[in-house]
Amino acid sequence: MPEKSFADALNEQVANEFAASQQYVGAAVYYDAETLPRLAHFFYRQALEEREHAMMMIQYLLDVDEEVRIPDIKSQQTSYDDGVAPVRMALEQEKVVGEEIYALFELARETKDYRAEQFMQWFVKEQVEEVALMHDLLNVVERSKDNLLLVEDYMARENPGGGDDPTAPPAAGGSM
Ligand SMILES: [Fe+2]
Numbered sequence: 342m343p344e345k346s347f348a349d350a351l352n353e354q355v356a357n358e359f360a361a362s363q364q365y366v367g368a369a370v371y372y373d374a375e376t377l378p379r380l381a382h383f384f385y386r387q388a389l390e391e392r393e394h395a396m397m398m399i400q401y402l403l404d405v406d407e408e409v410r411i412p413d414i415k416s417q418q419t420s421y422d423d424g425v426a427p428v429r430m431a432l433e434q435e436k437v438v439g440e441e442i443y444a445l446f447e448l449a450r451e452t453k454d455y456r457a458e459q460f461m462q463w464f465v466k467e468q469v470e471e472v473a474l475m476h477d478l479l480n481v482v483e484r485s486k487d488n489l490l491l492v493e494d495y496m497a498r499e500n501p502g503g504g505d506d507p508t509a510p511p512a513a514g515g516s517m
């Protein structure tokens with residue numbers, strides 16, 4: 342048997358999702374201070390999405406009658422060397438989360454926890470989208486790093502990452 346229960350591992354992921362949310366607030370604050378409001382808005386919204394992921398996991402733990410642990414808040418970076426760095430950080434971050442999600446999926450499978458496996462499926466799909474989103478944004482930001490106002494235009498025009506997903510699992514406290 343694996344040494345960790347799925348509920349323990351999911352509680353750890355709740356902490357990771359909240360940390361990602363805080364990290365994105367840090368990136369948003371950086372862009373806001375640079376007067377790049379569209380990039381700021383994008384990261385504020387991503388921060389809410391990460392919080393929502395944590396709340397979905399909390400709802401699941403409540404539904405299956407497992408203990409929920411709410412983690413401490415760790416301070417996050419709000420200054421960066423240049424306008425590309427937060428997006429590079431975000432892409433790396435999303436790749437790491439992808440690995441964490443696969444590990445949870447694997448644990449669910451190993452322990453024959455079918456409801457957990459089914460729950461994790463949405464997150465597998467979500468990570469494909471999140472990595473692609475940050476990858477696209479990194480392309481645009483790198484191409485326009487000497488004039489981030491071009492990125493602002495792109496964000497206004499394309500609204501990357503916008504729109505609801507009706508297949509998302511329910512979140513504790515209701516959706517945002
Ligand atoms: Fe997430």
Ligand SMILES: [Fe+2]
Binds near residue numbers: 391471
């Ligand atoms: Fe994410």
